Amino acid sequence: MQNIDFNQFADLSPFELKDKLIDLANTVPDRTLLDAGRGNPNFLATLPRKAFLRLGDFALEEAERNYSYLDGGFGGIPNGDDVVARFDTFAKQYGDKEGVQFLQKALSYAKDRLGIEQEAFLNELVLAFLGCNYPVPSRMLTHMETVVKQYIGEEMYGNVPMTQNFDVFATEGGTASMTYTFQTMFNNGLLKKGDKVALVTPIFTPYLEIPELSEYELEIVELRLDETTWQLPLSEIEKLADRDIKLLCVVNPANPASVKMSDETLSLLTDFVNENRKDDLFIVTDDVYGTFADDFVSLFATLPYNTLCVYSFSKYFGATGWRLGTIAIHENNVFDDAMRRLPEAHQLQLDDRYKTLTTTPRDIKFIDRIVADSRSVALNHTAGLALPQQVQMALFSLTCLMDSAGNYKAACKRIIRDRFKTLFSNMGIEMKQDKDRVDYYTLLELDDIGGQLYGAEFVRWFKENGKGKYFLFQLAQATGVILLPGKGFDTVNASVRVSLANLTHHEYELIGRETRKVLDQYYAEFQGQ
The missing domain is CATH 3.90.1150.10 (Aspartate Aminotransferase, domain 1)
Structure with a gap:
């Protein structure tokens, strides 16, 4: 060789x-070729997929109630009146099927634990499965966002008191979440060419490559993990004292090391940022592997003001082909506050960029700017993850939320x-x-x-x-x-x-x-x- x-x-x-x-x-x-190079799992969650199929059966029955006199497989958009009563009849007919039982439990859980009225939730699921309307709101459908927020909170907060005071944008996978975030930070002046970006390394390859692309030309500062413990020493954390470092990117648990931040490391980093960089440091944490860790706590929980969380459903549910990801940002966050502090001349430029969306463009939150930028602003009305994908994301979330035994x-x-x-x-x-x-x-x-x-x-x-x-x-x-x-x-x-x-x-x-x-x-x- x-x-x-x-x-x-x-x-x-x-x-x-x-x-x-x-x-x-x-x-x-x-x-035999043994390819252990890529991380696509060979296991997957079957129950939420069964529920998706049974929901489809019911949704089509709902659609066929309209225009039933026409031939050729023609249906209409269901109006949702008395939809729960019809689903109860449907469930009695197919009650021996796991997917139907799952949907019954999901409606009950949503009402009891999340305060979502069953008729509103079921109607949202039916219409979304049929994909007969544009995504409205564009970020994510209302009740599905509530479900996914609960799931992300329970998985990312660990033993930290949980809040739902954050917004979620459903995206086409974790890589889309990364791409959209970088684009909007540049579009809104939060990052510019030549800025320093800190990466906790070793790190998943796109984070090494994106900053060096010609459209960004960012300077990378490495915070090196100790390759014996795969933890971040205080001496590396202290590099963040350099205020020229605008953004910190973290994959936690790490890829390729597949070790989560220890309680000590998490505490050191949290304390340092709170004491030295709380007012201006942007953090992006990619926590796709957090669900495989024991007692996982994300920076999204310990540094909520500074941290944008990227989460993908791909690995945990065996769903890389579904392209299901999220961006989550707390309502009170450094991204929005930094935009408000931009010089007036820059504010006017951004007013012009987003003026077609509202008469008060300065009120548009950073996460909603990500949504708009994902469709080059002008096509904002067509933004949003495909609704059947949002349905499957919600059903994946409900799988774990209702699995009290884990x-x-x-x-x-x-x-x-x-x-x-x-x-x-x-x-x-x-x-x-x-x-x-x-x-x-x-x-x-x-x-x-x-x-x-x-x-x-x-x-x-x-x-x-x-x-x-x-x-x-x-x-x-x-x-x-x-x-x-x-x-x-x-x-x-x-x-x-x-x-x-x-x-x-x-x-x-x-x-x-x-x-x-x-x-x-x-x-x-x-x-x-």
Whole structure:
């Protein structure tokens, strides 16, 4: 494998590099390819999907009540009168189906726990499933936003007293949430070219790439996680004292390390921002993996004034293809206050930008500007996530809200943590317990593993000969195992990322054994020299 010029791939994202590794692995015919490179889970939530289908059956019956005299599968927009009574009749007819029972419980939960009248909620669900109207309000339908807010609150606040004093914008996945947020910060003068942005690294690759794009040209300041504990030292947090740093981007739990911020780290960062940067620091926290952690608390809960929360339903519910994400911002927030402090000349420019939306454009909140900017303002009337997608998002949320025993969450945690143990045991490596580790991904630190298996001299040889560069290619060609380079996520040491979400238990046994086999081959080469 020494004849591979690794440098030709230096500028590729990890996910583009993965395609090169797959091509290499496929040079050996009739061999199983084990792709643990991407984080698309191979498990999913079935109950809310059943409910979605049964809701569809009922919604179509409602539509067919109008214009029933016409042929050709013709229906009309339901008016919603007495819709609950008709649903009760429908439920008696199909009451043995899990999805129908789920919907009955959801209507009851919404009324008892969230104060949503059943007829209003059911009518909203029916019309949204049919997708026969534009999304109004554009950010998110009213009752569905209430449901999703409750879900986000329960998942993000942990032991912190929860509030619902925040707004939610339903988006086409977490990446859309990121893109929209950056765009609107620039459009409204909260960020400008040349500004400094702090990234807690290692970090998910788009956060490394977006600031460097020509339309942004932001200067990146890294707050480095300690790669032994994957926590943020106070010395790194203190870099935020530089007021030229306008924005802090965090993925928590971290990707690729898959470790959440410890209580101590969360407290250190929260206290520092409150004492030094509360008035002007913007924070974006991406908490997509928080639902896999134990006792998770988000910066959205501890620094509510400063923090915009990005959350995606993709991983936890096995719904990457649904493209379901959210942006959440508290009603009292630094983004809105910063816009109000802009110079009058800049305010006038923004008045002109948003003047078609209202006669008082300065009253438009930052999150509603994100909505407008997502459709270039002029097409704001067509903004908003597709309504059937909003229905599925609400049903996913209700799945967990009504699961008082936490059975779904326990199953999700168990499946990825069992795979973690299997992977490392088959490499012959014993891992220490860490209550903050999430295990959706894991980093194989080649230096550390080599030291445990073969000693310090081997590690020195491994580093001096740049073997870490070729490990992924050697592994792909020799075994058909596809992993991602830690360097693509800006790790310092030679490491590779393994997704523990997308293969079978047996296949992680094979990955562990094949990884050990390649490392043993390197050790044999070391001994031969």
